Amino acid sequence: MSIRVRLFTVLLLMTGVVWLSACVWIYASTKERLEHVLDARLVESAKMVSSLVGDRPVMAGFTGEATSSGSGLEAEPMEAPSYERQLACQIWSVSGKLLSKSDSAPVASLSDHATGFQNTTINGAAWRVYAVIKPDLGVRVLVGDSLQVRDRLVDDVIKGLLYPAILIMPLMVGLIWLSVSKGLAPLARLAASLTARDASQLHPFVDRSTASELRPMIRALNSLLSRVQSAREREQEFITYAAHELKTPLAGLKTQAQVAIRSTDPEVQRQALKRIEQSVDRTSRMARQLIDLAAVEAVESVARPEQMVDVSALILDVAHDLEFLQKSRGVQVIYAPRHRARPISIAADASLLRLAIRNIMENAVQHAPCGSVVECITQATDGKLSVIVSDEGPGISVDEQEKVLQRFYRSPRSMPGGSGLGLAIVKMSIERLGGTLRFGGPAPRFHVRLEV
Known part of the structure; x- marks a missing residue:
């Protein structure tokens, strides 16, 4: 896997983890805050209805079929918006008789508790109910909030936050890929510069204008190039010297061999053969030392x-x-x-x-x-x-x-x-x-x- 793909994958995964964590945190925080606000609204609504009951007497004997306005007419059914009929209100006598209710409230009692909050289930629907008692009037006011509507409200808030994030996800992926490519551009330029060099160009790279992260690598490359240059110079010196040193005794061997062949004097032939022997010894020793030198240099790179x-x-x-x-x-x-x-x-x-x-x-x-x-x-x-x-x-x-x-x-x-x-x-x-x-x-x- 290339560094580009690896960085892109890591950044994308980390961004996804952070984004999902933020979504979970936003969901939990939003739900908690909304529930706190809606509970405060329940309390305010119950207190408001309680104060209205104190100002206007409630007719006794109400069968529960009348509306809270006292007209006796049921509201016409209509296609309610998402958050209509979220609140329901009931007014009960202390003796347990339903005195009045809102259109969205069920006939059954929202709750049996005296005061404060309580979660109840009526006809399969979950409610959050707040109760307040007016002892002087002998009535109990219940204001309930549909938990289903609450959950839908929280979900709609979260969706409003998530949908834009999901829509910009492709843009974020593209920006991450572009950022990774831009960040790796100096490395690509260095690779292109290395590719453009031929075997004879061993001069060091200049690292003044490069990224600080690449400078250790450039220094290591320059050190390697310096060692290669030194090795090449030694090799060229070695080849030049070896060629010169081998040429001299070989020329001497040829000369002495010609002298031995052309001369009829045994002493001249003996001296020529002796010099040939000395030249062979010298050449053999030099060849062995050249091999030894190469063997010692090889130890530097091979453990x-x-x-x-x-x-x-x-x-x-x-x-x-x-x-x-x-x-x-x-x-x-x-x-x-x-x-x-x-x-x-x-x-x-x-x-x-x-x-x-x-x-x-x-x-x-x-x-x-x-x-x-x-x-x-x-x-x-x-x-x-x-x-x-x-x-x-x-x-x-x-x-x-x-x-x-x-x-x-x-x-x-x-x-x-x-x-x-x-x-x-x-x-x-x-x-x-x-x-x-x-x-x-x-x-x-x-x-x-x-x-x-």
Whole structure:
């Protein structure tokens, strides 16, 4: 169901409930007030008739066939309007003899009570009767009001209020629909603006002239567009760099292959094949790091469950993977856990932790001098795990420690063949693990500390 239809339905239902509640309240209030007014009229009528009886004597022996005017003639039947003959009046002697009555009054006594109000039923008709006694004259005056006529009066008043409301109901429905459409117009304009944009238009929306209710959504959209723009820029930078970096070793591979094919000197061929091997290693490492970088970035948008990771086993596995590199560089990796009595395990994303440790250790092996040792130490303090990798390489100057964490940055002192992605991958992995990356340590060794 659309928001427009939902709002329209809710407003229509709420308006209907309020309208029905108002009708019930008006009916009850009007009926109560009318009954109060009609009761007051009964009292006034009874007192008026009583005063007239006191001024004019009533003939005794009246059979009840005469009219209240004393002429003895019955009024001619006629089509009475809705509220004619509502009141009926009877004058009775104290001894129970009917002395006089109005044309609309029945022959039977309207009520047997002495004074005050009483509801009675005569010949199937309900009456509201007020009685007053004139002790000095020995008469009792009864004035009755037809409850049927009362109810019809209340119903007619309510109908007079309801009929106009029912007639304007279609107009009210149309106004509600128009109001909802008008209220949702800014949302429709925003949707139209989004639809009109192409994939390259990622500039933010201006929310100064929009409705205040839409501003949080526009700010969220602008934040999303900013992230998409940043991701696109990184992607374009990634593609440009990857294309350039892959082009260079591939061109070198082709050149060295041509040299090996054309030369008849075994030494020249051996050197060409060695350079081909180095180019393949460099290309393979860069391709792996590009894949690692894409994997780390994917973690930002896809939730991955944590698991208990045996850090010691993970480090030994990474060192085993780097065994060929250690031999080619003449470097040895030594793992020295501070707590040998028990293994160190933490709850983390194993793939991210592996990427961080591998790139740190690989970077250390690449830059350590031949015949040196790369030492890896683990220690757990205050609920945190620290992985410290140290080597005897040139290290990273304080001025460059922020720059080396950027993608594709290469230090002038770094070894040739690097891609500039290793420490960037470490930084992204550690941040997603909620940890920190630090550089430093006492000379002559350079330390890289991972804290998770």
